[in-house]
Amino acid sequence: MGDLKTLANSTSNSPEITSLLSQLPRAKWWEELDLYLWEGAWYFPSVLESTLAFRSHFDSSGTTADFILASNPKTGTTWLKALASYIMNCTRNNDGGGYVIDENVEDPLLKNHPHELVKTLECVTYLKNQTPDLSAIPSPRLFHTHLGYNVLLESIKNSTDCKIVYVVRNPNDTFISLWHFMNSARTPEQGIFPIEEAFENFCNGVYIFGPFFDHVLGYWKESLNRPNKVMFIKYEEMKKNPREQVKKLASFLGRPLASDEEVDKVVWRCSIDRLKNLEVNKYGMSLWDGLSKSSFFRIGTVGDWKNYFTSEMKERLEELTRSSLEGSGLNFEIL
Numbered sequence: 001m002g003d004l005k006t007l008a009n010s011t012s013n014s015p016e017i018t019s020l021l022s023q024l025p026r027a028k029w030w031e032e033l034d035l036y037l038w039e040g041a042w043y044f045p046s047v048l049e050s051t052l053a054f055r056s057h058f059d060s061s062g063t064t065a066d067f068i069l070a071s072n073p074k075t076g077t078t079w080l081k082a083l084a085s086y087i088m089n090c091t092r093n094n095d096g097g098g099y100v101i102d103e104n105v106e107d108p109l110l111k112n113h114p115h116e117l118v119k120t121l122e123c124v125t126y127l128k129n130q131t132p133d134l135s136a137i138p139s140p141r142l143f144h145t146h147l148g149y150n151v152l153l154e155s156i157k158n159s160t161d162c163k164i165v166y167v168v169r170n171p172n173d174t175f176i177s178l179w180h181f182m183n184s185a186r187t188p189e190q191g192i193f194p195i196e197e198a199f200e201n202f203c204n205g206v207y208i209f210g211p212f213f214d215h216v217l218g219y220w221k222e223s224l225n226r227p228n229k230v231m232f233i234k235y236e237e238m239k240k241n242p243r244e245q246v247k248k249l250a251s252f253l254g255r256p257l258a259s260d261e262e263v264d265k266v267v268w269r270c271s272i273d274r275l276k277n278l279e280v281n282k283y284g285m286s287l288w289d290g291l292s293k294s295s296f297f298r299i300g301t302v303g304d305w306k307n308y309f310t311s312e313m314k315e316r317l318e319e320l321t322r323s324s325l326e327g328s329g330l331n332f333e334i335l
């Protein structure tokens, strides 16, 4: 995995991170990647160090508002980043009746991969610089995180000016998407990683930012307690009825769209069919070395898991899903 391995496994070797890592449970993932269990979730060493930096230095006091997009990997992050940044770019209609796309302003998605428009705090913003200056970013600021709700800062959780949007996807498609994604970072010599082994890890919660259900339930419970603070969106519902979901998202972000025509424009401009064919997303490496920009766009459908799962895999994940979500009120329509 070349660069990905270097980026994932390395730290600054400071006494603090070295000492912390020496005390944490450790696992190997995909042969050569190190994972450490901290506060109930698995991290690459580099990402754990940047998570600690984020927790020490992130400051929301100087801004009037922040929006934090959150997700477990491969559940719709790229799509949500595109949608939220596109919506935040809309301007108020002259007659005051909602927000519209300003066609005089250049489409931000033409020149930027969605991951460049909304950076992931612990994977990009705090990765190479532990004290980035975020004060110059105009308010409302838009960030993303893969961190679990339990390790978000209290200042984010308690601020009335900070809202969270969480996107979730059914675990079957999430796993298949993750397996393809990780395979795309392997060399031809390494070949395809055995799906059985990857599945075993996923079911045991041993993967970057796993376990899946703990992550999902942390945000789900908070969205039930405080719906005005945490919006919970299902990938499958966005696929089924993108218009309705985009309307809801825009209202939550304080940018209600002026008309169905505007909603349709946002839906199309952020669609995978459009984004995967834009030059900016076809070539080059993402902000994470070792991962190509194009690897964030594959097929983007619901139900691809059926092309890969054996009946044993289906039953095992079905049972895990049932027992993990029991009593939570959350369910996935796994088609």
Ligand code: PAP
Binding pocket: 071, 072, 073, 074, 075, 076, 077, 078, 079, 082, 173, 176, 177, 178, 180, 270, 271, 272, 273, 275, 296, 297, 298, 299, 300, 301, 304
């Ligand atoms: P990340 O968490 O690593 O950023 P994320 O964007 O959540 O990844 O996951 C990528 C998945 O979203 C891919 O799914 P697939 O492997 O099943 O195809 C990718 O195709 C899909 N995706 C990316 N952009 C969009 C979009 N605009 N609409 C729908 N799905 C999308």
